[in-house]
Amino acid sequence: MSATWMNATTTASEGRRGRGGRERILAAAARLFAAQGINATGMEQVAEAAPVSKRTLYAHFRTKSDLVMAHLQDLASSGATLESVLTREDTPALERILGLFEPMPDTTPVRGCPFIDAAAEFPDPDSAVHSYAREQKLEMVRLVTALVTELGCREPAALAEQLVTLADGAASRAMVLGEADYGRHARTAARTLLAHALPNTA
Incomplete structure (x- = not known):
């Protein structure tokens, strides 16, 4: 094997490792944070x-908090969170709400809501991470309020709070118990709440 070919291969390999550093960092952080x-x-x-080198890591994320924020923002925009089902415009409103209680992704260990997890690990309510997690949870209840209003449910704001409390509680228990389909219990309760709140029902 010629030295020229070896040098070219090494250079190409180093170039591949050098590209997409930020994406590789976020992917690695997501795996480690979940595990x-x-x-x-x-x-x-x-x-x-x-x-990546530590120099590259800190060039993209100056602090651990910056990395965590980017991780959470990446999750929020990827459609990989509990709340993502609520924005699926090709799905009827009722199915979107009940989608909150579908089985968690098939991962080991079973993870709960990443925003709740992050808020628990950054308990200072004024921290950037905790504040962002709170924003996502408030957005969740806003989305559910809009959907139950669309359905014509009575007292939509109160109903939405009840539904998101069920969803978040089920996700947390799924994580603690390691049971991905724990949401089935909350789904039954959600159906009962919706049945009583929908118009023209007893």
């Missing part, structure tokens, strides 16, 4: 898993 939690995951561990 062992945010606070238990160190920045050096993320750099090693990406893999």
Whole structure:
């Protein structure tokens, strides 16, 4: 094998490793955060898993909080969270609401809501991470309020709060118990709430 060919191959390989650094960092952080939690995951561990140099990691994310924020924003925009079903315009309003109680993704370990998890690990209500998690939870109830209003439900604001409480509680219990389909219990309760609130029902 010629030295020229080896040098060209090495250069190309290094170029491939150098591209998409930010995306690799976020992917590695998502895996590690899900497996062992945010606070238990160190920045050096993320750099090693990406893999990128620490210099590259800190060039993209100056602090751990910056990385966590980017991770949560990436989740919110990817459609991979509990709330994403609520914005599916090709799905009827009732099915969107009940979609909150579908089985969690088939992962090991079973994870709950990433926003609730993040808020628990950043308990200061004024921190950027906790504030962002709160915004996502408030957006969730706004979306559900709009859907139950569209359905003509009575007292839509109160009903929406009840439904999101069921959804978040089911997601948390699914994580604690390691039972991906725990939401089936909350789905039954949600159907009962909706049946009583929908127009022209007893």
